[in-house]
Amino acid sequence: MQVPFLDLKIQYNSIKKEIDPAIQNVIDNSAFILGKSVSDFEEKFAKEHQVKYCLGTSSGTDANHMVLWSLGIKTGDEVIMPANTFIATAWGATLCGAKPVFVDCHPESYNIDPAKIEAAITKRTIAIVAVHLYGQPADMDPLREIAKKYDLFLVEDAAQAHIAEYKRKRVGGLSDACSFSFYPGKNLGAFGEGGAVTTNSVDTYDYMKKIREHGQSQKYYHSTMGHNYRMEGIQGAVLGIKLGHLSKWTESRRSNAQKYNKLFKEIDSVIPPREMPYAKHVYHLYVIRVNSSDKNNRKETRDHLQKFLNEQGISTGLHYPVPLHLQECFKDLCYKYGDFPVTENLADTGLSLPMFPELSDEQLNYISEKIKEFFKR
Numbered sequence: 001m002q003v004p005f006l007d008l009k010i011q012y013n014s015i016k017k018e019i020d021p022a023i024q025n026v027i028d029n030s031a032f033i034l035g036k037s038v039s040d041f042e043e044k045f046a047k048e049h050q051v052k053y054c055l056g057t058s059s060g061t062d063a064n065h066m067v068l069w070s071l072g073i074k075t076g077d078e079v080i081m082p083a084n085t086f087i088a089t090a091w092g093a094t095l096c097g098a099k100p101v102f103v104d105c106h107p108e109s110y111n112i113d114p115a116k117i118e119a120a121i122t123k124r125t126i127a128i129v130a131v132h133l134y135g136q137p138a139d140m141d142p143l144r145e146i147a148k149k150y151d152l153f154l155v156e157d158a159a160q161a162h163i164a165e166y167k168r169k170r171v172g173g174l175s176d177a178c179s180f181s182f183y184p185g186k187n188l189g190a191f192g193e194g195g196a197v198t199t200n201s202v203d204t205y206d207y208m209k210k211i212r213e214h215g216q217s218q219k220y221y222h223s224t225m226g227h228n229y230r231m232e233g234i235q236g237a238v239l240g241i242k243l244g245h246l247s248k249w250t251e252s253r254r255s256n257a258q259k260y261n262k263l264f265k266e267i268d269s270v271i272p273p274r275e276m277p278y279a280k281h282v283y284h285l286y287v288i289r290v291n292s293s294d295k296n297n298r299k300e301t302r303d304h305l306q307k308f309l310n311e312q313g314i315s316t317g318l319h320y321p322v323p324l325h326l327q328e329c330f331k332d333l334c335y336k337y338g339d340f341p342v343t344e345n346l347a348d349t350g351l352s353l354p355m356f357p358e359l360s361d362e363q364l365n366y367i368s369e370k371i372k373e374f375f376k377r
C-alpha cells in the first residue's frame, strides 16, 4: 500500500466544481492582484478567527516580516522565539535587522516553554513570538503575563494553526498581531504562495496595509517605507472557497489524530503528540516521538524507522531535523549543542506521520501495523 504524506489531489477533486469557476472569474475580470476575491477572503478569514482585521499577503514569510516591521522592530532589538520552529519565524526578526533569541520548547506541547523565557530577556528585548507549531496553540496566558511585566510586544506565528483554539478562542487575535501561511500543504492552502496578517489594532492594520503596498495609501504617494507583499487574486478566490470547507477538514484531521492515538496505545516505543488541556489542536502535523532513553542511538532508531516505513510505501517527514539554534546561518549567535535539550531531543526522535483529512482507516491501520512490526524486529 502507498500512503503519501499528504494528498492535495483528492482535496482539489472534491471541490473542483467550486474552484474552477472562481479562478475563471478572476481571469475574466483581470483581477490578478488584490481585488474583490482577496478583500472578500480577508473579511471571511478575520470573522473565522474572531479578529477585527486581516490582510492577504504574498506568503507566510512576508507576513512574519510585516508583523514585526509594523510594530517598529529594528536593528539592535532582540526578539524571543522558540528554537523549535521553521526558519521563517526567525526571518521575521532578521529582516527587520533584529536578533532572534531562542528558547527551548515545552516537553509536552513542543511549543515555546513560558518557564524558560524570563532568563532570555535583556535590555534589548522587544518582542516574543509565540509559534502555534504543528497546529497546537502555544500557552498564551503565561506569555501574555511575561509580555506585560516586561512591556514587550507579543505576536503569534499561526502558519500551521488555522482555526486552532486556545481556551476556546481562535488564534490570530490573541496577541498584538499574527501571521498565517497558505503554502499549498498547509491546512488552508493556496494554489501557489500566500499568507495573511491579522490584528485587533486599527493602527497596526493601517501600517501593515501601507507596508504591503510600497508604503502608500494613495497610488504613487509613499508616506513610509514599504514592500510588495500583496496577495494575488487567484489565491484569494481559491482560499475563499476552501475556507468554507476548513471546519469539516479540521474535524477530519482531529478524528484521524484520535485514531492514531488509540492505535499507538498498544506501542510503548511510540510517544504520540499530546493535546494540551488549553488547546484545540488542528493537527497540521502529527508528530510522534520514538521512545528512547539512549541519547546516543535515539536518532539512529528514528532514522531507521523512517527508512523502514518508506520501504513499506509510507511517506513521513522531519519537523525539524536541525533546530534553529544549530543552523549554520545563525553560527554567529554562538549557540551550541546542549543549549536546548528538549528541542534537540525532538529533532532526534520526532517523526511526522501522514496527516490529511482524507486519510482512510485502512491507511491508518496499515501505518500503525508497520510501526508495530518495526519495533518487534
Ligand SMILES: Cc1ncc(COP(=O)(O)O)c(C=O)c1O
Binding pocket: 059, 060, 061, 062, 064, 085, 086, 088, 089, 131, 157, 159, 160, 180, 181, 182, 183, 194, 195
Ligand atoms: C511556523 C512557520 N512560520 C512561517 C512559515 C512561512 O510560510 P510561507 O512558506 O508561506 O512563507 C511557515 C511555513 O512553512 C511555518 O511553518
